[in-house]
Amino acid sequence: MLAAPPALAGLAYLAVTRNRVDAVTFGLAGYTLLAALVQLRLVGVYRHLHFASGFWAFAFPYAAVATFTLHWVAYAHPPGYRIWAWIVVLAITAFVAALAAETTMALARHRFLPQLR
Numbered sequence: 001m002l003a004a005p006p007a008l009a010g011l012a013y014l015a016v017t018r019n020r021v022d023a024v025t026f027g028l029a030g031y032t033l034l035a036a037l038v039q040l041r042l043v044g045v046y047r048h049l050h051f052a053s054g055f056w057a058f059a060f061p062y063a064a065v066a067t068f069t070l071h072w073v074a075y076a077h078p079p080g081y082r083i084w085a086w087i088v089v090l091a092i093t094a095f096v097a098a099l100a101a102e103t104t105m106a107l108a109r110h111r112f113l114p115q116l117r
Helices: 004-016 023-041 043-047 053-076 081-108
Strands: none
Touching: 004 023, 004 053, 023 043, 023 053, 053 081
């Protein structure tokens, strides 16, 4: 997923600049948003796929996007920043919980890992 590189770059830039939100941060946030929106557009395609261990590959990029968003909200203080922070935390938690639930169901049905024949 292509949202992780700009999100991690944004986190690194915030760390190097001591949490200064400037034009570079806006650029990295915009690119992260664009990459996340592209992935949202593909949700319909992902829904038709059978759940497998490869779906866990989405956990790290979305967690990186959530972390960058939380740092952005904490340092920029946009209107309603506390509400935005809670929305982000709840969304990433729900996503990882859904992955864990699907993994548990797939393991119970013996469909999580490929079967060797």
